[in-house]
Amino acid sequence: MKKKIYYLLAFIAVFFAACTAQKGMSVHDKLEGRWALTETLNDIGDGKGKYVPVTADSAYLVFNKSGLINGNAIYGATNYKVTDNTHLAINIKGNTAPVNYRYKVDGNDLELNAPCREACGMRFKRMR
Template identity: 35%
Template structure:
């Protein structure tokens, strides 16, 4: 009987974790327009700057991703509430931190100096 209760708990928490990932995936799904970028020259003086070119990142609910700036991106996977994993054309994986606030998405890849991109959802 105790084994059945433990199994039930494992399944329950697994379903909750899966639902959280699905919620994050559905929140990311859609087309995002790049609005700001952050680049630091190495002295901590980096600031978010407006972007004037038309650049988009599209997350699809099937896990595929496309970008006008990074055509190497093939798929994405929500690892947890703050990390995404992109798979590139050559099979390499790239993990980036992400944060959503309303209709804004901030991506911060692993850089030696501060770097990042901010997007606004367009659909």
């Protein structure tokens, strides 16, 4: 009987540890990987802009855990730094200062919004 209780307690401890580890994923873990651009948002300033599907499937970004970015969805992007829960500072070749993007990761979906005068944005799907 005591063995069963110990096994049950051990199982519960492992279960809660696994749940906590999933919640405690770092932003780098969530961002890491290859992302395909699926939609873009452009607004001329009247607030009526909508996300539209991308017709070509060649635009992508690759976020490395070390902070490097590869890909062609953000021209000249070299590396990034997570500044808080909603912002990334992305260094771009030729710029003297990083560009602050808003971001949101939801499972296999990523949304990036550059600091535009009008609404603008990009949506990505994680590639396997």
